[in-house]
Amino acid sequence: MAPSRADARPVFATGRGAGRPAAARFRAALDAALRIANIVCMLLLVCVFALPFAWMISTSLKTLPETMRFPPDWIPDRPVWSNYADAWNSGPFPKYFLNSLIVSSGILVLQFLTIIPAAYAFARFRFPGRGLLFGLVMATLMIPPQLIFLPVYLMLSDWKLLNTHFALILPFASSAFGIFLLRQSFLQTAGELIEAARLDNAPEWKIMIRIMAPLARPVLATFALFSFISHWNDYFWPLVMTTNESARTLPIGIAKIRETEGTATWNVLMAANVMLAVPVLLAFFAAQRHIIRAFVYSGIK
Amino acid sequence: MPMVPKRLKPYAMIAPALAVFSLFYLYPIGYMIHLSFHEWNFISPEKTYVGLGNYREMLADDVFLQVLRNSALYTVMTVLLATGTALPLALWLNRKSGFHAFVQGAIFSPHIISLVSVSLLWSWLMDPEYGLLNGLLHWFGIGPLKWLNDPGTALLSLVIVAVWKNLGYNTIVFIAGLQSIPPELLEAAALDRSKPWTTFRRIILPMLSPTLFFLVIINLIGSFQVFETIAIMTQGGPVHSTNTLVYYIYEYGFRYFKIGHASAAGVILLVIVGTLTLGYFRLLSRRVHYYG
Numbered sequence: 001m002a003p004s005r006a007d008a009r010p011v012f013a014t015g016r017g018a019g020r021p022a023a024a025r026f027r028a029a030l031d032a033a034l035r036i037a038n039i040v041c042m043l044l045l046v047c048v049f050a051l052p053f054a055w056m057i058s059t060s061l062k063t064l065p066e067t068m069r070f071p072p073d074w075i076p077d078r079p080v081w082s083n084y085a086d087a088w089n090s091g092p093f094p095k096y097f098l099n100s101l102i103v104s105s106g107i108l109v110l111q112f113l114t115i116i117p118a119a120y121a122f123a124r125f126r127f128p129g130r131g132l133l134f135g136l137v138m139a140t141l142m143i144p145p146q147l148i149f150l151p152v153y154l155m156l157s158d159w160k161l162l163n164t165h166f167a168l169i170l171p172f173a174s175s176a177f178g179i180f181l182l183r184q185s186f187l188q189t190a191g192e193l194i195e196a197a198r199l200d201n202a203p204e205w206k207i208m209i210r211i212m213a214p215l216a217r218p219v220l221a222t223f224a225l226f227s228f229i230s231h232w233n234d235y236f237w238p239l240v241m242t243t244n245e246s247a248r249t250l251p252i253g254i255a256k257i258r259e260t261e262g263t264a265t266w267n268v269l270m271a272a273n274v275m276l277a278v279p280v281l282l283a284f285f286a287a288q289r290h291i292i293r294a295f296v297y298s299g300i301k
Numbered sequence: 302m303p304m305v306p307k308r309l310k311p312y313a314m315i316a317p318a319l320a321v322f323s324l325f326y327l328y329p330i331g332y333m334i335h336l337s338f339h340e341w342n343f344i345s346p347e348k349t350y351v352g353l354g355n356y357r358e359m360l361a362d363d364v365f366l367q368v369l370r371n372s373a374l375y376t377v378m379t380v381l382l383a384t385g386t387a388l389p390l391a392l393w394l395n396r397k398s399g400f401h402a403f404v405q406g407a408i409f410s411p412h413i414i415s416l417v418s419v420s421l422l423w424s425w426l427m428d429p430e431y432g433l434l435n436g437l438l439h440w441f442g443i444g445p446l447k448w449l450n451d452p453g454t455a456l457l458s459l460v461i462v463a464v465w466k467n468l469g470y471n472t473i474v475f476i477a478g479l480q481s482i483p484p485e486l487l488e489a490a491a492l493d494r495s496k497p498w499t500t501f502r503r504i505i506l507p508m509l510s511p512t513l514f515f516l517v518i519i520n521l522i523g524s525f526q527v528f529e530t531i532a533i534m535t536q537g538g539p540v541h542s543t544n545t546l547v548y549y550i551y552e553y554g555f556r557y558f559k560i561g562h563a564s565a566a567g568v569i570l571l572v573i574v575g576t577l578t579l580g581y582f583r584l585l586s587r588r589v590h591y592y593g
Contacts (some may be wrong), residue, residue, distance in 0.1 A: 046403075046407045048408075048465075049410060049465075049469070051433075052433075053427065055422075070430065070431075085514060087340060113317070114318040117314035117315070117317070118318040121314035121315050122315070123302065127312070137319070137322060140327065142414070142578045144522070146547045147330075147526070147567065147571055148325070148333065148567075150328060150554045151332040151336065151424070151565055152325055152329050154332070154343075155329065155332070163542075171315075173321045174318040174322060179318060204310065234415075235415060235533075236528055240555070251415045251418075266425050266428070269421055270421075273418050276415060276418050277430050280413060280414050292473055293469065295412060296473055296474055
């Protein structure tokens with residue numbers, strides 16, 4: 001909030017500087033200097049976040065000897081594009097990519113199927129036990145995967161589901177956060193619309209799908225962005241639940257390059273890292289406002 | 302759902318979601334508590350009941366005590382830095398212009414990329430021989446530092462990475478909080494020629510306290526669960542200096558196959574996270590009274 005500086009300026013200009021052109025000119029010059037200093041500081045702040053990414057791209061185009069120069073250079077003598085091919089060929093990356101796609105979209109589809117009816121029921125029906133059941137759903141919001149991975153691993157192992165897509169999808173087939181967000185939106189939807197539909201004897205599922213869900217489209221889109229990006233990025237769960245290539249996802253594959261290629265091949269590693277991070281960054285800058293909103297809403301994951 | 306009687310309809314609609322939560326969130330908690338009272342190596346058919354044995358063994362374990370200390374230290378430093386820096390940043394960057402949106406986007410960007418990317422990138426930035434950070438320090442005539450390779454600086458290095466990743470999120474949430482302060486209040490303060498500091502102390506900070514509170518809690522809970530950066534960047538080392546709770550559970554479960562011991566550590570984490578969450582809701586319900 002910058003109410004102070006913006007609002008205080010006219011007070012100075014009329015009060016003290018009005019009759020004194022020299023003082024007023026000094027004020028104006030000082031203001032301009034401050035504004036420039038402000039912009040310079042902001043650009044420095046941007047650098048703290050942009051330089052690491054620039055460094056990643058720069059490294060991904062270097063030869064191995066070039067990565068071992070100190071102090072380091074920013075611009076490689078000649079860009080080495082083959083690092084990207086080396087990274088891509090260092091493991092079954094088409095498979096990892098496909099697995100990531102299957103898992104992230106599988107989770108999203110199941111989440112939509114489970115959260116829409118649940119949110120609708122919590123928003124539109126009164127029934128015994130509603131408060132208790134809603135409290136139960138909200139309680140799971142506080143249970144992160146890092147807390148329960150061990151028992152869930154043992155269960156999935158009993159069911160012979162480790163190393164399958166099911167192990168990566170089923171535990172996330174519903175979302176307390178999604179139910180919470182969607183219920184909020186359903187509560188705000190005009191009651192008359194539903195009453196009218198009910199009087200027309202429209203079946204409940206039709207009201208839900210034809211009237212409520214389309215009205216909640218922005219919320220559903222927000223949730224979808226959040227869910228897809230989170231699971232696309234996830235490293236922890238697939239790491240724990242997979243021991244071979246059959247269901248491994250992209251982040252695991254990228255992290256594994258470090259083991260197979262050795263720790264010192266930073267040019268190839270950074271090429272792999274560019275392939276993982278840059279598509280998400282591009283998507284972010286294309287839909288910045290929506291993505292920020294999705295993540296700010298998410299709060300406790 | 303034409304077959305379901307009307308009274309049961311809401312239950313039927315909630316059932317799929319509830320099934321997922323019960324099976325994968327609530328039941329595992331009970332199962333974990335049960336396992337924490339047993340000794341089991343994951344392979345043998347028998348689980349031996351040992352009562353509080355695992356807990357006793359754990360509390361006598363110097364490594365576990367260090368793990369608790371590391372977790373607490375990491376959490377306190379991360380939360381202080383990541384929320385403490387975000388508030389002034391939010392006050393500074395809260396304007397609606399294209400340039401401000403760009404700056405906000407830039408500092409938010411690390412939040413949406415994978416922790417794998419972040420961890421690999423910072424392992425390389427912090428490389429003791431050829432990393433960019435030592436390159437920059439060299440420019441100022443400092444260093445070189447060993448960053449992740451030195452037990453004295455490794456945990457702090459991980460804190461830097463966490464702050465870099467979370468700062469943008471915290472700042473944006475603060476900005477959202479600032480924008481929800483009724484403008485009349487700030488206009489009134491400006492008319493009264495209230496000093497910026499007084500406006501901040503008397504209006505902005507109290508109005509922002511629910512946001513501040515929310516951020517502190519989710520940063521606390523998130524930091525206690527740190528795993529990815531540790532697994533990729535340090536594997537808990539050097540000499541346990543970055544070993545924290547979730548990584549400890551992971552190692553005992555998947556490397557040493559001491560399921561009971563790992564479960565007991567899991568229960569400790571559950572108690573910590575549960576206490577923080579309950580404390581949050583207790584305080585929140587009291588605060589709603591003032592701000593509701």
